[in-house]
Amino acid sequence: MLWRPLPAVSVTMSMHSSAPDYQLSVAPMMDWTDRHCRFFHRLIAPRARLYTEMITTGAILHGDLHRLLDFNPQEHPVALQLGGSEPSDLAHSARIGAQWGYDEINLNCGCPSERVQRGAFGACLMREPQLVADCVKAMQDAVEIPVTVKHRIGVDDQQQYSFVRDFVGALYEAGCRVFLVHARSAILKGLSPKENRDIPPLRMPVVRQLKQDFPDAVMVANGGIQTLAQVRSLMSPQDDLPAVDGVMLGRAAYHDPWLLRDIEADLVGDSAALPERREDVLPMLEQYFEHQQAHGVAGHTMTRHWHGLFHGQPGARRWRREICTGRIGPQRLYEQFSQQAAELS
Secondary structure, eight states: OOOOOOOOOOOSSOOOOSSOOOSEEEOOOTTTSSHHHHHHHHHHOTTOEEEOOOEEHHHHHHSOHHHHHOOOGGGOSEEEEEEOOOHHHHHHHHHHHHHHTOSEEEEEEOOOOHHHHHTTOGGGGGGOHHHHHHHHHHHHHHOSSOEEEEEOSOBTTBOSHHHHHHHHHHHHHTTOOEEEEESSOBOTTTOOHHHHTTSSOOOHHHHHHHHHHOTTSEEEEESSOOSHHHHHHHTSOBTTBOOOSEEEEOHHHHHOTHHHHHHHHHHHSOOTTSOSSGGGGHHHHHHHHHHHHHTTOOHHHHHGGGTTTTTTSTTHHHHHHHHTTOSSOHHHHHHHHHHHHHHHO
16 A cells, blocks of 8 residues: 555444445546545445546656545545546556555546647547557556446547447457446537536437447446436336446536435435435534544535535525535534524524
8 A cells, every 4th residue: 555544534334335336426527526525425325436536647647646646445435537548657547546545447538628638538539449448458457456437428520329339349348347428429629518518418328228239348327317217217228228237426416415315225225324314424524524624624625515415405505605614514513503593493
């Protein structure tokens, strides 16, 4: 190990799954899914698979590894998402990630941003399936943990199913068995990253078709999933096409994290390890908040990710406004709100 983790926060939930499970995942999101966000999601969904923000190979090979890679042991299972296109650099970075304790290495082949395009990786890599296959093989040779790929279903005018089928086929031949499929094409010229999340139409049947054509591979559907009903539909056969193996939530999980709890309860059918009420996660969040502050972490850098805990509940707007300041811990803030409500009643 290159890193000796900080002492774990004491919690009562069982938070580590020894077997890879892709039924429910939280997508890697730049500026959002940092370690403080992932710890919060872990409290709500003990079995969900969590992903880091995309980290480039250049940052890992030349940057501050503790700042980039440190995580709380209770985040397991947690995957490191890499951005890059040079097989040797990716292999080196994957090896560092495995030594750091990550459970999976994921290659980003879906980001459409101009900065990523200038680096010749992200979604534009889908045009070079053999290069991606070489990258996957190099990482697989470097580590013993799973190497997976997150990708789109098309790029610019290459919208036909054969394009993504051949891309997946090349990686399958290289040994990749887990594909996280954002069911939208990436429009690299003319659309911003935000527009690429909304404007290209969702085509979930493509993910089902990939599962039919590669039955031994794990196909996880990503993109626009916002309700339990959508998850149930995707996890069931439809129109003579098979169910997907799992779902990956993005912004819905960030803005309404309790949705993760409801989906996990439905998928697993056992809510014993899950919090019953939103307030149940506050004591553990408070411990984490105090623990991190004692090691020099600024309060607002943590609490800005916890604003959605009471999404849709009475007082949610006030909670969002106050928790994001990071001036006091989440449990103390909730108790302060409760006391003021009692005094007014």
